Amino acid sequence: MAASGTKTIIVIGAGIAGVCCALALREDGHDVLMVDQNGPGEGCSSGNAGQFNVGSSLPISMPGMLFQVPRWLMDPTGPLAVRWHYLPKALPWLIRWIRAGLRDRVPGYAVTLRALHANCIDLYRQWLGTEGTADLLRFAGHLYVWESTERSALDLLSEALREANGIRSVVLDSAAIRDIEPALAPIFQRGLYFPDNGHTVNPQRLVQTLAEHYVAAGGVLQRRTVTGFDCGPEGVRAVLTDAERLPCDIAVLAAGAWSRGLAAKLGTNLPLETERGYHAMLPSPEIQLRVPVSNAERTFVLTPMELGMRLAGTVEIGGLTAPPDYARARILITQAARMVPGLNSHGAALWMGFRPSFPDSLPVIDRAKGVPNAYLAFGHGHTGISGAPMTGRLIADMISGRPPTIDTSPFRASRFHSHGN
Secondary structure (H helix, E strand, O other): OOOOOOOEEEEEEOOOOHHEEEHHHOOOOOOOEEEEOOOOOOOOHHHOEEEEEEOOOOOOOOOOOOOOOOOOOOOOOEEEEEEHHHHHHHHHHHHHHHOOOOOOHHHHHHHHHHHHOOOOHHHHHHHHHHHHEEEEEEOEEEEEOOOOOOHHHHHHHHHHHHOOOOOEEEEEHHHOOOOOOOOOOOOOOOOEEOOEEEEEEOOHHHHHHHHHHHOEEEEEEEEOOOEEEEEEEEEEEEEOOOOOOOOOOOEOOHHHHHHHHHHHHHHOOOOOOOEEEEEEEEEOOOOOOOEEEEEEOOEEEEEOOOEEEEEEEEEOOOOOOOOOOOOOHHHHHHHHHHHOOOOOOOOOEEEEEEEEEEEOOOOOOEEOOOOOOOOEEOEEEHHHHHHHHHHHHHHHHHHOOOOOOOOOHHHHHHHOOOOOO
């Protein structure tokens, strides 16, 4: 066990959330072991759109979306698909998701997401240093575009929520859109530019670089599959793996989409679902975007990266075991070609990953009920790369006994056991 004044802590998961937790805990001087069945950033963190969405703090479920879902499901090119054999299992989560989009709930979620994301770029800068920041991060902002001229009720509500939370945006007409991103086809009539957003040129390399900083600071990384916990009256005594028993003072569960089953072994049952997301990586796009561009009507993003252009988006509800449907990724290529004339998709690499998502778009950042030395840090859904740095800080605050950097009450696990949630 650790020397006096420090703790031996095992962080389960080496995605962006786990690495940020491990870094923050190592900074506090603890003996930290990070374990994962894969290498750092090889899971969902490898394939995301790379966006630091400081200026997009809205939950995924919003008022009025219930009426859009049937249209999306009937459209084979739409942003949402459901594996019908999985629907009975997913239905309770979907009902919670609809409830989370009620008008009286959404403003609170927006405030919470804003607090979780607001300082993510500054925290990355602290961990990466000047050289790492310049190598991996870009600060060109983020452009959202629409073909329609009419703003919907959802657009108006979204704008009001962003304004209430102090998020800067610039309203653009068709000419201004082209000024910011001349590669776009002249089909977009209105846009919003978020100057405070940024992106990484390689999400997987970002996680790997942070993991290297963690190891250089004395942290330990092991490739193991966690199978359960050895618990006694005082809580977790050891983490059990496919190779060995790992004794610890504290365990932190940050295993993304695989966290639900492990949390259940700690006695905490949570409505975590897998939103399967797809991307297509175009290695030689022949068109260079100045900024990441989101098609707001088709809900996917084009991000310029060091290995080409990434087209990322769509949601598929289908669990952890069904094989990928790469037609979902090919749809993105077709839609992107309409947006960017001359885009070369030859040699596109297709990918599918598992977003760990709660119905209200908020992660759980909490102590496991009845297990005082086990902590939960997962469920970031579409915004893991934005929410992970503050998540790491909050877990370190909890373990150290410091006042939390931001209010942690909205992230409590017990919120799902209250009436109506």
